[in-house]
Amino acid sequence: MRKSSYHIDAKLILDYQSGDNLALEKLVKRWHKTFCNKAHWIVKDPDVAKDIAQETWNTIISKIDDLNDPKTFASWSLRIVCNKSFDWIKKQNKTKEQLKTYHLESNTEAIEENHETELLQRNLLNAIKKLPLHQQMVIRLFYVEDYSLKDISKSLNISEGTSKSRLYHAREKLKLILKNRHYEK
Structure with a gap:
């Protein structure tokens, strides 16, 4: 995200903290779609992603006064989205179903040469699903979302x-x- 965006967010947050409710509306317009997309990317369910985005806004509104540096809004808010998404995944306990799918797919033979690449991709995705959630997140942010290690550390609130x-x-x-x-050979 560009530096000017951090300043825009910081100004909107300071305005909202000063009592300007219109600033919150502008902040929601700037970020709501991003929250939905990020949650959808994690939970793979558009309806749940919308709910998570709404819950995120509820959390943000209740804790925005605790935000010490308004320029960190992007990483702070995305961390809330990620945490809420991970909490939802844990509650669903889909691990057993994913493992069954992985075993079924890994036991099937390669049908034709042109399907081998597709099979390898599926197996790679299933192998990624076997990793702990914190490692899955870093892999996806780094390779799928093209985040730098610095951006990953800010988003996940880790060094x-x-x-x-x-x-x-x-x-x-x-x-x-x-x-x-x-x-792999």
């Missing part, structure tokens, strides 16, 4: 070194999973 470490360990686990499944 840059922790981001780097989680990415390294996630890669190593993926290598082991894929090697054990004979997808």
